[in-house]
Amino acid sequence: MPGFDQILSKRSIFKDVTVLSPHFVPKDLPFRERHISEIMTVLSPALKCQKPRNLIIYGKTGTGKTCCIKKIMEEFEGYRKDKGSSMQYVNCRIYNSRYRILQRILRDYVPELDKSGFGLPFLYEKLIELASTGVQMVIVLDEVDMVKDLDELVYTLTRSNDEIKKGGVSIVGISNKLSFKDALDPRSRSSLYETEMIFEPYTAEQLQKILLQRVDAGFEKNVVEPAAVNLAAAITSQESGDARFALKLLNKAGDVAEQEGRMKLTDHDVESARKMVELDLTMETVNTLPEMHQIVLYAIASITLTGSKYSRLEGVESGFLFSGEVYEEYENTCKKLRKRPRSTRWYKEYLNELDMLGLITTTPSGKGIRGQTTLIKMGPSPASIMEIVRPNLFGVKE
Ligand SMILES: Nc1ncnc2c1ncn2[C@@H]1O[C@H](COP(=O)(O)OP(=O)(O)O)[C@@H](O)[C@H]1O
Ligand SMILES: [Mg+2]
CATH class of the missing domain: 1.10.10.10 (Winged helix-like DNA-binding domain superfamily/Winged helix DNA-binding domain)
Structure with missing residues (x-):
């Protein structure tokens, strides 16, 4: 039986696998500087206790929407010194109804909410109470198209502004579906779409740069051949432009090379990884279908x-x-x-x-x-x- 000593001392082609994970937010987000600065401009009034316009961001999966907003939240947190404003992130895949979202938003402020059993009117009142202390709340609804009663949610959040004296509530909605706008009723559509922003799919050249940045941090030096990066970028841009797919491709290719005991990751490894990654993604998609x-x-x-x-x-x-x-x-x-x-x-x-x-x-x-x-x-x-x-x-x- 091998000991941990032996296993851990084995040379690996990975320097830091977490860098290749889809949850990792890199320090720089190339090709998204303009988007980030535009979003920050839209949200900046909140830091002066004024209500920002609502914003909707859409773009296909893997175009960097979530990591850009996470980055902006870090900046926001660093800047807001007092409690005059707040920016909260809600993953609507998990919190997928008006009730759950309100509960999630208020949980940090209203300790009783940990126990459930409160009705919607109570939550609504708490929201008004909280904002009326002068807080400008920016609520980020990621994967907003997953919310079952979105019209009602948008209505509730928008209406609350009529009753709040000093503070306010703004919404940043993020969606993977371009068609989701048509599903909204006209009233919530016009409130949600005060500002609109699109994240385009990445091109092969852009993906190549994004990958290279991760290769440097995630793999040992000189392990990944340039041809492998190029192929991963080319395959991805052909299929979808989804940066997550490209990263998975490299990660899996790394596993393949490592299993075969090589210290080189080649374009062949990327080719072999392709089928596995496609199957993984298909599985994810299918398993979440009704x-x-x-x-x-x-x-x-x-x-x-x-x-x-x-x-x-x-x-x-x-x-x-x-x-x-x-x-x-x-x-x-x-x-x-x-x-x-x-x-x-x-x-x-x-x-x-x-x-x-x-x-x-x-x-x-x-x-x-x-x-x-x-x-x-x-x-x-x-x-x-x-x-x-x-x-x-x-x-x-x-
Ligand atoms: N411009 C970029 N630079 C570096 N990495 C990026 C960039 N855009 C996306 N990524 C990476 O791609 C993956 C997917 O991005 P994500 O923000 O989750 O996409 P979306 O929310 O649009 O589906 C993440 O691992 C992220 O770090
Ligand atoms: Mg996302």
């Missing part, structure tokens, strides 16, 4: 695996399924699970969302083929989708 979406996905994977009955007959390219046969399979699966299938209107909505997440692609069939219909093709390998979804739905691995 059940009905997963059933639809299951239906698509199982028909893809057994082969479409119609595709060949109709001369459609293999891998493409007809919307109707998928719906039938979806109904069958619902029956097996003793769930009530939703109507086709909902089913189309599920398809849309799966498409937006990149799990499937849908295309209209054009005229001639069984009338007008939608063709569906699965993105990731159907076998791996099966492996992820089946235990979620049926509870056991077959």
Whole structure:
């Protein structure tokens, strides 16, 4: 048996793995200086006890929204000397309703809130009380599109300003979904969208720089070949421009090299890591989907695996399924699970969302083929989708 001595003295290609973690906030955030300074400008009135305009930030996953806001919060904390202003971060993936968010915001100020059982009116009153002492509150709602009753939340927070005498409440909403604006009702949309800012996906060149900065801090000297960084940047920009993906790619590639006992990380390692990282991300996406979406996905994977009955007959390219046969399979699966299938209107909505997440692609069939219909093709390998979804739905691995 090896001792810890032996294990720890083994040379590693990593100098500091935490630097490669998605939660790490680097000191410099290249290509986001302008965004950071604009956001700081919008929020700066809070530090003079005036109410900042509300702000919405949107951009795809991995464009640096969360780490920029965390950076700005550090600056804000460093600057605000008295208690005249506060900036609070709420992760709406976890706190996903008006009630939970208010409870989260007030928890630090109202000790009784640790015990639950208080109604919304009580929370609201506490919010007014707190702000009325003269506090300018900036509330950051990260992943704001996850909030179930967002219209109500925005209404509550905005309305509170009418009742607060000295202080105020401002909202910074951050969203990964571009389409989420349309889902809001017009009143909350216009309050939330007083200021808008977009984080564009990173280009290959930008990703390369971001990666190089992390390579220096995360890996031992001369371990990572430039070709590996270039490939990781190129693959990522092709797929999404998601910096998190690029970082994961390098991290996994490092694991691969290390497992093979090499002190060099090459572009081949990046290539081998690609499949694993894609599978990891697919898993994350699929596991957070609501059940009905997963059933639809299951239906698509199982028909893809057994082969479409119609595709060949109709001369459609293999891998493409007809919307109707998928719906039938979806109904069958619902029956097996003793769930009530939703109507086709909902089913189309599920398809849309799966498409937006990149799990499937849908295309209209054009005229001639069984009338007008939608063709569906699965993105990731159907076998791996099966492996992820089946235990979620049926509870056991077959
Ligand atoms: N401009 C940048 N410079 C350095 N690292 C970045 C930059 N943008 C993003 N990252 C890194 O990419 C990862 C994802 O960023 P994050 O802020 O979580 O994205 P988002 O919130 O937009 O999904 C984090 O590990 C972060 O440190
Ligand atoms: Mg984020």
